[in-house]
Amino acid sequence: xxxxxxxxxxxxxxxxxxxVLLLAPLAALAHEETGQAAGFVAGLGHPVSxxxxxxxxxxxxxxxxxxxxxxxxVLPVAFPLVMAFGGLMGLLGLPLPGVEAGIAxxxxxxxxxxxxxVRPPIWLAAVIVAFFAVFxxxxxxxxxxxxxxxxxxxxxxxxxxxxxxASGILLGTARRWAGGRxxxxxxxxxxxxxxxxxxxxxxA
Amino acid sequence: xxxxAWRLAAVAALAAPNAHAHLVETGFGAxxxxxxxxxxxxxxxxVVLALAxxxxxRGTTAARYALFALPxxxxxxxxxxxxxxxxxxxxxxxxxxFLLAGVLVALDARIRDAGVAVLAVAGGMLHGLVNGxxxxxxxxxxxxxxxxxTAVFCLMAIVSAEVTAMPAGWPRIAVRVGGSWIAxxxxxxxxxxxxxx
Numbered sequence: 304x305x306x307x308x309x310x311x312x313x314x315x316x317x318x319x320x321x322x323v324l325l326l327a328p329l330a331a332l333a334h335e336e337t338g339q340a341a342g343f344v345a346g347l348g349h350p351v352s353x354x355x356x357x358x359x360x361x362x363x364x365x366x367x368x369x370x371x372x373x374x375x376x377v378l379p380v381a382f383p384l385v386m387a388f389g390g391l392m393g394l395l396g397l398p399l400p401g402v403e404a405g406i407a408x409x410x411x412x413x414x415x416x417x418x419x420x421v422r423p424p425i426w427l428a429a430v431i432v433a434f435f436a437v438f439x440x441x442x443x444x445x446x447x448x449x450x451x452x453x454x455x456x457x458x459x460x461x462x463x464x465x466x467x468x469a470s471g472i473l474l475g476t477a478r479r480w481a482g483g484r485x486x487x488x489x490x491x492x493x494x495x496x497x498x499x500x501x502x503x504x505x506x507a
Numbered sequence: 508x509x510x511x512a513w514r515l516a517a518v519a520a521l522a523a524p525n526a527h528a529h530l531v532e533t534g535f536g537a538x539x540x541x542x543x544x545x546x547x548x549x550x551x552x553x554v555v556l557a558l559a560x561x562x563x564x565r566g567t568t569a570a571r572y573a574l575f576a577l578p579x580x581x582x583x584x585x586x587x588x589x590x591x592x593x594x595x596x597x598x599x600x601x602x603x604x605f606l607l608a609g610v611l612v613a614l615d616a617r618i619r620d621a622g623v624a625v626l627a628v629a630g631g632m633l634h635g636l637v638n639g640x641x642x643x644x645x646x647x648x649x650x651x652x653x654x655x656x657t658a659v660f661c662l663m664a665i666v667s668a669e670v671t672a673m674p675a676g677w678p679r680i681a682v683r684v685g686g687s688w689i690a691x692x693x694x695x696x697x698x699x700x701x702x703x704x
Binding site: 376379380381383384386387388390391392393394395396452453454455457458460461462465 | 549550553602610613680683684687688689690691692693694695696697698699701702
């Protein structure tokens, strides 16, 4: 008896549903630059997803604070451009050996510069930072994800890196005080030690 | 049962409404759609910002030239593009335009006032051309073009005036850093274009 009242699924349910779904969508409001919000947020998040990159970027700002003017602003202006050049190399598929080791060494060197308060000529500081920027850009250039707005992803990536520099510069302003100066040096030492760990991990 | 349903699906697929690609729909009409288009299209926004920063860096006279040169060139480009939709998006050229402007800002390049105006005209013509060609099938309406031009004028006026009024020191350095970021994003975008992304 019960079987007679049981609902019977029509065989054409799936095609009919498919037809309804095809009729239902409104006009797509898409733009050629798809995935904009996701792209920018993903770009912002990418540099802070790797501790080695974060430490090196903060160390660039700290070293800029140690060096003072004009390095304190030359390095944040130059670094994104050179890093993007490295990213361009990565996207073009140009090989760069030892990228991960290069990133780790950048943390070691930049941290050591802050620890020892090394003040080379501005051109030498710029060359050192630019050299390592290529490694950072190359690594991240290869890692840019597909499916999001490439331009906004790139912009988010660059902005996040710049904000890490700014964080380092702001932390570096603590050098005005005697205790702060020692704290900045300790922070540099910490970056160098972490860099050694990443270097060991990269070559092990 | 099965065959008619699939026929219906095929008919439905043919009857699906057109996608309104390339033009953001705000719901407020074509003028605001055009206005929003500039603000929500990264390449357009970046070139306006970069040119406004550059004009502001170079002082009041350059900023005044660019304030009118950029929107007028943008509108002219839009009008040409609206009738020449085959132009397409020209992503390489639009990327190169804000990359170049960003580099000039980062370098704090000493460009003459007339040079800033020429750059504004070139950038405005290029991006306006692309806007006119891609803002709506087929081509953009006059109201949408007016909205886009208004957005360019307002952005240019606000940003260049702010930069012109900035004191020397950190604020000026922040402008150069902003140019560096725009140029860096352009360099990465070139890589994406080369990769076909």
